[in-house]
């Protein structure tokens with residue numbers, strides 16, 4: 592029923608209907624790729640009055656600056672104040688829409704495409720599939736229902752999204768269906784080596800030096816509840832300034848920290864202002880970090896979650912430690928094998 596409602600919300604748009612696409616603040620590959628891929632699909636359908644945007648500073652991270660469809664992107668300050676249709680991508684909660692949250696009330700209709708289990712069901716029509724490896728999986732299904740064929744532009748966007756959220760097809764939710772979707776995308780002729788090099792394997796020298804500083808102060812502490820470790824580090828605004836790097840440069844750092852064999856849970860605290868941190872958390876399966884994130888005002892998935900933390904770095908870590916000790920955070924691993932595809936999720 593929701594799929595039919597979504598299709599009709601789009602096909603019943605008047606000829607001059609205005610559509611505003613929004614993805615989450617500090618967009619990652621899935622947020623941008625899902626949004627821009629769908630935007631290109633709508634353009635192919637003949638939708639002319641089309642804007643794509645995200646809240647906050649209108650800065651696309653360098654690795655994504657060659658993506659198709661970027662010409663449709665406008666700064667949040669220029670986003671249509673009352674569009675006929677709003678579509679949200681990879682947004683689990685209204686808080687991730689920042690100043691653009693008011694568009695949901697002002698729009699004629701709203702559609703939410705997402706895959707977060709913690710999705711709060713805001714907005715009108717929900718296409719939320721917690722079993723989807725990325726929001727782009729939901730986007731591809733909707734494009735099929737709309738009769739929009741894949742072209743190279745759409746495919747590249749959806750491939751960036753899928754590769755980002757599956758950790759380059761390494762995480763457990765990399766199902767046969769995920770590889771089948773990747774095959775459909777690659778069949779359009781897009782170049783996976785070139786795309787991966789651009790989005791994952793290219794960074795300025797200053798970033799390499801910055802990683803050295805931040806990884807050099809990583810702490811490993813015992814975790815009472817799980818018996819194993821909590822590993823964490825932090826990056827300050829001064830670190831970024833010293834190496835002349837932008838905040839998005841810090842995003843891949845969690846992947847280096849979470850490698851720590853002795854730790855079940857890993858955290859990276861990224862300073863956004865004095866006493867304010869964007870926190871990334873990852874779990875190897877023993878702990879449900881989305882519970883911790885939700886309790887501290889954020890959200891995410893069981894094995895990958897985040898929130899905004901306040902205070903000093905050790906104070907934020909202390910708050911995380913307290914939440915990790917609560918009932919329901921330690922996962923029952925006895926059933927983990929039986930439901931491996933979801934129990935092993937490590938998505939973004």
Ligand code: 5GP
Pocket residue numbers: 683684686687707845870871872888889890891892895896897898899938939
């Ligand atoms: P990352 O650590 O890669 O920024 O985020 C991991 C996961 O946690 C993503 O699914 C992301 O949507 C979610 N997440 C990260 N930060 C926040 C936050 O501040 N609020 C909410 N609701 N979710 C977040």
Ligand code: MN
Pocket residue numbers: 615619621622681939
């Ligand atoms: Mn995301």
Ligand code: MN
Pocket residue numbers: 621622681706725726756939
């Ligand atoms: Mn996602």
